Amino acid sequence: MPHADAARHERVFRKGASIHQPGNHGIAWRIAAGAVRLDRIEHDDAVFCGIAIAGDVIGTETLLTGHYASLATALTPCTLQPWVGGTPSPNELLQMLAQAEQRAGDLVNLRHGSADERIYRLLALLRRSQPRPDDRNSITLPSLRDIADITGLTVETSSRVLSRMRRNGLLGQRIKGAIQLVWPLSAPYPAFN
Amino acid sequence: MPHADAARHERVFRKGASIHQPGNHGIAWRIAAGAVRLDRIEHDDAVFCGIAIAGDVIGTETLLTGHYASLATALTPCTLQPWVGGTPSPNELLQMLAQAEQRAGDLVNLRHGSADERIYRLLALLRRSQPRPDDRNSITLPSLRDIADITGLTVETSSRVLSRMRRNGLLGQRIKGAIQLVWPLSAPYPAFN
DNA sequence: CGGGGTCTTGATCTCAATCAACCAATGTGG
DNA sequence: CCACATTGGTTGATTGAGATCAAGACCCCG
Numbered sequence: 001m002p003h004a005d006a007a008r009h010e011r012v013f014r015k016g017a018s019i020h021q022p023g024n025h026g027i028a029w030r031i032a033a034g035a036v037r038l039d040r041i042e043h044d045d046a047v048f049c050g051i052a053i054a055g056d057v058i059g060t061e062t063l064l065t066g067h068y069a070s071l072a073t074a075l076t077p078c079t080l081q082p083w084v085g086g087t088p089s090p091n092e093l094l095q096m097l098a099q100a101e102q103r104a105g106d107l108v109n110l111r112h113g114s115a116d117e118r119i120y121r122l123l124a125l126l127r128r129s130q131p132r133p134d135d136r137n138s139i140t141l142p143s144l145r146d147i148a149d150i151t152g153l154t155v156e157t158s159s160r161v162l163s164r165m166r167r168n169g170l171l172g173q174r175i176k177g178a179i180q181l182v183w184p185l186s187a188p189y190p191a192f193n
Numbered sequence: 194m195p196h197a198d199a200a201r202h203e204r205v206f207r208k209g210a211s212i213h214q215p216g217n218h219g220i221a222w223r224i225a226a227g228a229v230r231l232d233r234i235e236h237d238d239a240v241f242c243g244i245a246i247a248g249d250v251i252g253t254e255t256l257l258t259g260h261y262a263s264l265a266t267a268l269t270p271c272t273l274q275p276w277v278g279g280t281p282s283p284n285e286l287l288q289m290l291a292q293a294e295q296r297a298g299d300l301v302n303l304r305h306g307s308a309d310e311r312i313y314r315l316l317a318l319l320r321r322s323q324p325r326p327d328d329r330n331s332i333t334l335p336s337l338r339d340i341a342d343i344t345g346l347t348v349e350t351s352s353r354v355l356s357r358m359r360r361n362g363l364l365g366q367r368i369k370g371a372i373q374l375v376w377p378l379s380a381p382y383p384a385f386n
Numbered sequence: 387c388g389g390g391g392t393c394t395t396g397a398t399c400t401c402a403a404t405c406a407a408c409c410a411a412t413g414t415g416g
Numbered sequence: 417c418c419a420c421a422t423t424g425g426t427t428g429a430t431t432g433a434g435a436t437c438a439a440g441a442c443c444c445c446g
Contacts (some may be wrong), residue, residue, distance in 0.1 A: 001424055040298055047305075049298030064287050098288060103243030104297035105233055111304035122294035134244055144425065152305055158404055164397065185220050218410060308434070337393065350434055 011080045019080070020059060020071035026068060027082055028059040034078030035129040037146055039071040046071055048149045051107060053129040057083055057096060075142040076129060111152045118151040119161045132143060136170075202251060204273045208333060212265035212273070219261060220275055221252040227271030228322040230339055232256040239264055241342045244300060245323040250276055250289060268335040304345045307330060311344040312354045331365075 010032070013019055020026055020076040022041055035053045039046035049070065050160070052058050058080075088096075110122055130136045141147070141162070144155040151158065165171045202218055203225070206212055213219055228246045232239035242263065243249050251273075254262040281289075303315055316332070325331045334340070334355075337348040343353065359365045 002372070037365060038298075047302065049301060051332060060287060061291055063387090064284070064291065069274060069291070089285045090280045090283055091257070092287060092357060093283060093290065094253060097286065097290050097293060098254055098257065099295070100293045101243060104293070105231075106306060107297060108300055109240065154403060155425080156404080156427085159424095163426075347434080347435060348393080349395085352392095353434090356394075 009082070013078040013080070015072045015074055015076050017078075017145060019074060019078070020068045021071055022068055025066050026059065026067055027061055028057055028062050030082040030083050031055065031058050032079040032081050033129065033131050035075040035126055035142070036078060037073045037075045037097075037142075037150070039073070051075070051103065051110075051125070052148060053103075053125065054131050056099065056103065059083075063079070063087075075143060076126065076140040093120075110150055115151075115153050115157050116164075118153065119147065119158065119165075122147065122151055123133040138185055147178050201274070206271040208269050209336060210266055210271075212266045212267060212271070213261045214264055215261055217256055217261055218259050221250055221253065221255050222273040223250050223276050223351070224322075225272040225274050226322065227334070228268040228319055230266045230335075231272060232266070234264060237295065244268070244296065244303075244343060246296075246318065247324050247357070249292065252276075252363040253289070263380065266339075268339055269319065269333040276364045283375070284351075303343055308344075308346055308350050308354050309357075311346065312340065312351065315340065315344055316363050359386070 011029075013034070014175075018027075018034060022187065030053050031052055033054050035051065035059060036056075037048065038050045038058070041047075046048075050070075050193035058072055059068055061067070106121075106125055110118055110125070112118070113121075126139050126142070129134045130139065142150075144158050146156045147158045147162075153161075162171065204222075206227070211224075214227060224247050226247050228244065229249075230241065231243035231245065231251070233239075233242045245265075250295055251265055253259055254260070257304070299314075299318055303311055304325075305311070305386060306314075319332050319335070320329045323332065335343075337351050337355075340351045341345075341348045346354075355364065
């Protein structure tokens with residue numbers, strides 16, 4: 001297969017890797033697995049402005065303008081697939097619009113309530129970044145820096161909350177590098193000491 | 194004109210009025226003027242999940258499902274226009290998608306930084322809910338309850354911040370009912386004592 | 387008139403920010 | 417190969433901004 005088709009293939013990113021940068025030109029991608037952090041560049045520094053997980057499409061601006069509007073970084077190991085050529089159907093776009101609004105709602109909720117609740121909700125969201133439900137009892141944690149930026153906390157409190165969760169058995173020990181075992185995380189918020 | 198066309202006309206809502214409720218069926222609306230608060234219903238109570246201002250379209254879910262997904266309430270006096278019949282063009286939808294992402298970014302920023310900064314940013318956003326730039330030096334404030342829910346603060350601190358802003362001359366006195374005069378609000382964040 | 391909103395302001399308390407130190411792990415260059 | 421800096425995570429001590437609790441003012445409305 002000719003290398004001209006290279007951009008057409010699945011791409012994999014390590015945790016922390018930069019996926020695309022504002023101004024660069026490129027195409028839209030569907031996230032097959034993993035979670036992505038989006039930042040706006042505002043007077044010189046990046047400010048967090050969104051999150052996208054498996055199933056979401058990033059870089060749709062490129063269909064309008066040809067280039068990316070935001071900075072995208074891998075929160076966890078990511079697999080991206082180039083998004084279909086040609087103009088997407090109105091129906092498809094309406095679905096994506098609904099999904100974007102849903103994601104926006106999730107987002108503001110990550111900035112609400114106690115530090116424990118916020119991190120708990122973030123973990124619950126990241127859980128869904130595994131495409132196969134079977135894989136959803138273990139997730140790779142983003143860096144503390146990212147966790148802090150997303151939840152509106154500091155790295156220190158984020159670290160403290162996670163330590164406490166490990167101590168209380170909500171999180172399993174770190175196994176195999178950066179992988180974490182997670183326990184309940186099904187429905188509401190936690191309530192431990 | 195027959196009354197069957199009634200729903201086709203512009204509708205006006207007073208501050209605090211309910212615009213639509215989840216589950217009801219209806220159409221999508223473009224906000225001609227004013228700002229709208231969106232809430233999800235989560236196990237019995239409404240949780241804030243988004244904001245929409247003049248130029249935004251609300252209720253696009255109805256094009257897919259026929260009924261509204263969220264609760265919409267007028268933050269300020271609002272004028273809504275029924276959104277065009279027929280399927281919207283892909284290009285139009287891509288624009289809306291970009292706008293939705295932009296709005297989501299604005300949203301998380303309303304939950305970041307000190308109480309002063311948050312309220313300041315909210316005022317700056319609400320300023321843009323006046324369609325005519327000429328009208329943008331005076332805005333109607335949402336209720337403290339709404340301000341608090343949006344910024345992730347409490348009504349008490351919201352009240353304190355606004356009082357301080359009035360004292361410092363950032364906001365003019367309340368004239369003509371609920372209308373407020375605003376002074377700078379152009380670019381960055383404030384910095385007063 | 388009383389009762390239920392919304393707003394305001396004060397007093398107190400608490401949770402998370404801040405400041406600071408320390409420890410791997412990783413990388414860099416002589 | 418060992419010094420050395422750098423980066424990410426952890427933990428402790430202290431502080432402060434905002435939450436919480438409480439009370440009073442001022443509507444509007446039945």
